[in-house]
Amino acid sequence: MELSKRHCQYCGSAIHGRSDKKFCNDACRSSYNNQRRDDDADEVKNIQYILRTNRKILMMVLEDGVETVKVPKERLSQLGFNFKYHTHHFQHSPSMNFWFCFDYGFLDFWNGWVLVVRDMGESYLQNLNRLFGNMGKGS
Numbered sequence: 315m316e317l318s319k320r321h322c323q324y325c326g327s328a329i330h331g332r333s334d335k336k337f338c339n340d341a342c343r344s345s346y347n348n349q350r351r352d353d354d355a356d357e358v359k360n361i362q363y364i365l366r367t368n369r370k371i372l373m374m375v376l377e378d379g380v381e382t383v384k385v386p387k388e389r390l391s392q393l394g395f396n397f398k399y400h401t402h403h404f405q406h407s408p409s410m411n412f413w414f415c416f417d418y419g420f421l422d423f424w425n426g427w428v429l430v431v432r433d434m435g436e437s438y439l440q441n442l443n444r445l446f447g448n449m450g451k452g453s
């Protein structure tokens with residue numbers, strides 16, 4: 315018998331009894347589970363905060379009501395954009411990749427510039443003439 319070798323996963327006390335017991339009692343079990351849920355929730359909240367910040371930045375860049383705007387990637391970085399996180403991706407072609415944070419996103423030109431867009435559906439994004447046609451307007 316190696317009963318005394320096991321310890322509660324929450325408080326660390328030695329456990330006696332059934333060999334499959336992981337906690338000394340229900341209180342320790344529920345505290346352990348609650349703590350784990352909180353840790354998970356924090357992770358999710360942190361990433362949601364980053365994604366929402368990213369979205370706000372893209373929205374801000376498109377502020378004057380234009381449909382698309384070409385900006386240096388550096389500008390987004392300066393505003394605090396975190397390029398590591400996005401909600402979805404649309405590949406128009408191997409070199410044309412759109413990255414989205416919710417309904418706002420950008421087309422990465424890979425030369426230091428991006429085209430900030432709103433996600434108005436795949437058929438909208440397929441129409442590059444329409445997207446690029448708006449680029450010069452307003453300037």
Ligand SMILES: [Zn+2]
Nearest residue numbers: 322325338342
């Ligand atoms: Zn315990």
